[in-house]
Every structure is written in structure tokens, then in C-alpha cells.
Amino acid sequence: MRKFSIKKISVMWVLILSIPFFIGLLIIFRFSLNRQMEVLIGASVLYVVTAILHHLKEKTLTTEIIIEYILIAVLALLLLQGLLI
Numbered sequence: 001m002r003k004f005s006i007k008k009i010s011v012m013w014v015l016i017l018s019i020p021f022f023i024g025l026l027i028i029f030r031f032s033l034n035r036q037m038e039v040l041i042g043a044s045v046l047y048v049v050t051a052i053l054h055h056l057k058e059k060t061l062t063t064e065i066i067i068e069y070i071l072i073a074v075l076a077l078l079l080l081q082g083l084l085i
Contacts (some may be wrong), residue, residue: 044073
């Protein structure tokens with residue numbers, strides 16, 4: 001059994017491959033505001049997780065960085081929620 005390694009994860013590829021997926025989901029659920037919000041929450045969670053993985057890989061993860069990424073994700077959610085209404 002192979003051991004999972006954070007060093008093998010390319011954060012940029014995760015984001016590049018997931019952006020079209022989330023845009024496609026927003027298009028599919030364009031008539032359902034609840035589903036669109038769920039898609040945006042999923043994208044925000046992915047953003048925070050990949051940011052944390054990146055900083056773990058670089059050994060620069062601090063509490064301030066985690067709080068900053070969470071606050072940016074929440075701000076983006078609030079702004080995008082305003083656009084959906």
C-alpha cells in the first residue's frame with residue numbers, strides 16, 4: 001500500500017481542474033438558488049482546503065493564515081450570494 005504524500009499534490013492543478021466543474025454546476029443549477037449556494041459553499045471549502053495544503057507543503061502554515069483564508073472565503077460567499085439574488 002502506498003503512503004499518501006502532500007508533496008505530490010499540485011494545488012494549482014486542483015484549482016484549475018475544479019473551476020470548470022464548479023462553473024458547470026452553477027450553469028446546471030441556474031434556476032435553483034439553494035443548489036447554487038451549495039455549489040459556492042463547496043467551492044469555498046475547496047479553496048480553504050487547498051490553501052491549507054499548500055501552506056502545509058511549504059511549511060508556512062500559521063493560525064493567522066488559516067483565519068485569513070476562511071475570512072476571504074466567507075467574504076466571497078457573501079458577495080456572490082448578493083449576485084445570485
